Amino acid sequence: MPPALRHATATVLAPLAAVGAAHIVPAATWLPVVRRRLPRLAGLGDPAHVALTFDDGPDPESTPRFLDALDALGVRATFFVLGDGVVRHPAVVRETFRRGHELAVHGWSHDRPWRPAPADDVRSLLRAAGAVLEATGRRPRWYRPPYGILTGGRWAAARTAGLRPVLWSVWGRDWTARATPASVRTAVTAGLHGGETVLLHDTDRMSAPGSWRATLEALPGMVDDCRTAGLSIGPLAEHAVRGV
Template identity: 35%
Template structure:
C-alpha cells in the first residue's frame, strides 16, 4: 500500500503533466493548482485512479486553456430593400391630330351628304365679288342649281346688293367670318366677334339668319365650333377640293372635280379672293357633265 508521501509524489507528477497542458496559464496559476492538490489529502477508497482528465475539471481546463481567437461573425448583408415597382405611367397622351374636327356644340362639321342619293352640294366661298359672282349666279340660274355661298363679312358689307341678289335667287347665305383669319390662333372673344359680326350683317341685309358656318381654310378649332353652335350655326366642310384658289388651270380644276365627285359630295369652289376666271370657266365645263351623269344639286337644309 502506498504511503502518504508516495501518493503526494504521484499527485505532484500528475500535476506537472497537467502543467504542460496549462502552458500559457502562467506560473502563478500552476502554483495554485499544486497547493489545491496538496490540500485535498489522500483519496478515498472509491477514488478512480488519477488521470489527467480526472485531475482537472472541465471548467478549469477551459479557463486555463488559451482562448483561440473566435472567428469573426459572418456579416450577413442586409437584404437590399426590394424597390417598390413604380406604377406604370400612362403615356401622355398628344394628343393625336384627328382627321376631323372634334365634336363640340352641335357636333362635327358636315363633310358630305347622304350618299344613298345621287346628289351634290355646290359651295362657293370668299365672295361676294363684283367681277365673278354675277357670272356664277347666271350659270346656276341657267342649270337650275341651288348652291350655298359662304360670304366674308368685309366683302358683304361692301357689296350688299350682291348679297341680297344671292338670297333672292334662292341660294343659301352662310357665314365665312368677317376677315377670313385662321380661327385656331384667335382668342374666344375674337372668334365670337368674327362670327357674330358677320351673322348680324347678313341678317340685316337679307332678313335671314345664317344657319351654316365654314372655317377659313377648313381650319376648325373647338372654340370656333362651340361659338358657332351658340350662335345657331352648324359647321360645313367639304369632300371635294379642286384647289381652284391656287389657279392651277381650268382643265385641272375640271378634272379634279369630275374624278373625285361621288354621291353625297360637297364640292368647294371660290368666287372671291382674287382672279376666279378659271373657276368660272371650270363651272361652265363640269356642271353640264355632272347633270348628264344623273347628278342633282342641292343646298343642305338649314
C-alpha cells in the same frame, strides 16, 4: 426637381395643355379623317345629290358672273360669305339671295386662328351672321371656317351663333395660278360620288389673281358630269347632310 415643385408645375401645366389641345386638335382633322369619322362635318349627304358651295365672296366683279352662269345652268348653290365683304357689298349679297341661292357664314374676315381667342370667335361669328341676316332677312344656317381650320373655340362660337359647322368632301383646287377649267373640272368630278359637298371659289380675294375665271369656265362641264351620272346638284339646304 423636388417632388413638391414637380407636382405644382404639373398642376399648372395640365390645364394649359388641355386648352392647347382643344384649340389645335380639331384643326388637325383633315379630309380623309373627317370623311370617315365625321361625315356630317365633311358635308356628306343625300347619295343622289351633290352640294355646290362657293367661298370667300361676295365680290362685285366676279360673283355676279357666277350668278348668271348658275342661272343659265338652272342650278342653285350655297355661298359662304365673309362678313366684312357683306357690309361692303350688301347689294351683291341681296342679289345672290334674290336669285334663290343660300347664304352661309365664312367668318368675319379670312384670318387664321394663331392662338385661342374664344371671346373674339364668338363676337366675329355673331357679327358675320348678323350682317347676312340684315342683308337677306334670313338667318344663316351654316358655318365654314377660313382654311377649313375648325378649332375648338370656333366650334363653340358657331354653336353660340346658331350655326352648323360644315367643311367639304371634294374641292376644285381652284385657288392657284395654275388652275385651268380642265384642272378644276377634273379635280371635282374624277371619282365623284353622290353625297359629296364640293368646295369652289367665286372670287380671287384669297386666291391667285383671276383664278375665279377657271372655276367659272369649268362650271358647265361639272354640272353636266353630275347630271350625266344621274346626280342632282344644289345647295346644302337640299343635301340632307347625314351623320353625327
